[in-house]
Amino acid sequence: MDQAHRADSVRERLIDAGVELVMTEGSASLGLREIARRAGVSHGAPRRYFPTHHALLSAIARRGFAGLAARFAAATEVTGTPRDQLRSLADAFLEHAAEHGGMFELMFRHDLLDSEVHASDADAPGPRLRESTLPLFARLVELVAQDRAHRTEQGTGPSCDSAPPPALTAAALWTNLHGIAVLRANGSLQLAFPRAGEGPDPLVTAALDAHLGRADA
Structure with a gap:
């Protein structure tokens, strides 16, 4: 998998994890660490693929x-x-x-x-x-x-x-x-x-x- 496809894949996993989280536990649960944990990536990964927390929340x-x-x-x-x-x-x-x-x-x-x-x-x-x-x-x-x-x-x-x-x-x-x-x-x-x-x-x-x-x- 090339770098661009891997980046897209990680972004989608982060969004998927955020969607699951907000649907089951509400909008207050959408911390970056919990989203990253559910997506199976490092705690710092969301910041590498989304410029801000707001950008990830907007995508969700x-x-x-x-x-x-x-x-x-x-x-x-x-x-x-x-x-x-x-x-x-x-x-x-x-x-x-x-x-x-x-x-x-x-x-x-x-x-x-x-x-x-x-x-x-x-x-x-x-x-x-x-x-x-x-x-x-x-x-x-x-x-x-x-x-x-x-x-x-x-x-x-x-x-x-x-x-x-x-x-x-x-x-x-x-x-x-x-x-x-x-x-x-x-x-x-x-x-x-x-x-x-x-x-x-x-x-x-x-x-x-x-x-x-x-x-x-």
Whole structure:
């Protein structure tokens, strides 16, 4: 194995070990020594293959965004209106957060997303972490715009002149969904609003109604 392939192999082992660690023990467990131990390399190896600790954490979090992107793609393959796709996307977002709590927490750490703060991460392999989030948000904006156009055609929505920009509505909806995910993860939401039974999540329905307008209006 030549040096370049060996370097790629070690990087992947370190990322794999970090993914396993964050999925089983949470984001607070991601110390360099423990990642190196699980990857079967020396304690100094992470520093040789990633310029900073943040660069390695970003590479681990990028795996989480890849999984979320796959869920988004599957969710928006559903047939139906843009509202149907938004509903499916919102459910997928919350399911991903619930099933991958430690990774979800890591993915949205501001210090990782705000990559300009870490100029030394510029030499890290792969794109900056925030480049992994932007296509997901762009898809949300696209669906919000399509839903608005559909409702306008049907005469059930506000005019485009009176509505806020689709990006603003999408950001508000994303914030609402993220808040639901975080409050559920720490158990706070269940105390105030326990969800009973099966069927559509009433909080997702309320979020969509609040930001898009009622579906039956």
